[in-house]
Amino acid sequence: MIELNSISKVYRTKTVETLALDNINLKVDKGEFLSVMGPSGCGKSTLLNIIGLLDEPTRGDVVIDAQGISNYKTRALARFRNQKLGFIFQSFHLINDLSVLDNVELPLIYRPLGAAKRREMAEEALESVGLKNRMKHLPSQLSGGQKQRVAIARAIVGRPEIILADEPTGNLDSVMGGEVMDILLKLNAEDATTIVMVTHDKRIAGKTHRLIRLFDGSQVN
Ligand SMILES: Nc1ncnc2c1ncn2[C@@H]1O[C@H](COP(=O)(O)OP(=O)(O)O)[C@@H](O)[C@H]1O
Numbered sequence: 001m002i003e004l005n006s007i008s009k010v011y012r013t014k015t016v017e018t019l020a021l022d023n024i025n026l027k028v029d030k031g032e033f034l035s036v037m038g039p040s041g042c043g044k045s046t047l048l049n050i051i052g053l054l055d056e057p058t059r060g061d062v063v064i065d066a067q068g069i070s071n072y073k074t075r076a077l078a079r080f081r082n083q084k085l086g087f088i089f090q091s092f093h094l095i096n097d098l099s100v101l102d103n104v105e106l107p108l109i110y111r112p113l114g115a116a117k118r119r120e121m122a123e124e125a126l127e128s129v130g131l132k133n134r135m136k137h138l139p140s141q142l143s144g145g146q147k148q149r150v151a152i153a154r155a156i157v158g159r160p161e162i163i164l165a166d167e168p169t170g171n172l173d174s175v176m177g178g179e180v181m182d183i184l185l186k187l188n189a190e191d192a193t194t195i196v197m198v199t200h201d202k203r204i205a206g207k208t209h210r211l212i213r214l215f216d217g218s219q220v221n
């Protein structure tokens with residue numbers, strides 16, 4: 001489902017060059033739940049952004065669902081990303097002045113769907129994370145765990161085959177983190193959604209199928 005071949009990423013600023021990823025090779029099967037661990041600054045977010053087609057590697061190639069990705073600037077790629085991939089971030093990235101329902105509907109705006117269909121899909125996604133009764137709330141009226149569940153609903157509303165989660169439990173206490181993890185495990189088990197998740201929590205990583213570790217941009221296990 002995901003294939004990275006000899007991926008390197010160099011960030012260049014006027015004064016410094018950072019080798020954020022150094023020759024990474026990785027295959028993730030359809031339906032696999034992979035976790036990624038490693039110290040701060042080792043390249044975890046860079047890896048996720050490259051898998052998620054949000055950032056372009058300096059060298060190497062990315063294949064998602066048997067499609068090689070070469071031109072990062074086309075509208076076709078934006079559509080491909082919107083349909084295949086859902087993102088979840090540590091700090092939720094919800095839009096504060098939109099209701100929960102409108103936040104979840106957002107990724108569907110780029111699809112040829114009517115308003116009623118969009119709303120139905122958003123309600124369904126909220127139902128699956130147990131938050132249908134909070135549709136009219138604003139993000140500021142929710143707990144951290146609820147915000148992250150809204151973010152999951154937004155990530156899955158378009159029924160992506162791949163979910164990329166960057167420390168999704170990093171800002172949550174262990175109870176709320178456990179609830180978020182249970183939702184991800186369920187998505188993976190029931191819908192065979194492929195998930196790549198960055199985490200600092202060994203116990204959470206232990207619930208996934210496979211763990212890889214990064215250190216200074218290289219895979220170390
Ligand atoms: N946009 C950027 N410009 C320059 N350097 C960056 C940029 N993004 C990340 N880096 C550097 O690349 C390395 C890996 O960063 P990152 O992938 O965010 O690490 P992690 O998520 O594991 O903490 C770090 O040294 C970081 O400082």
Ligand SMILES: [Mg+2]
Pocket residue numbers: 044045046166
């Ligand atoms: Mg990071």
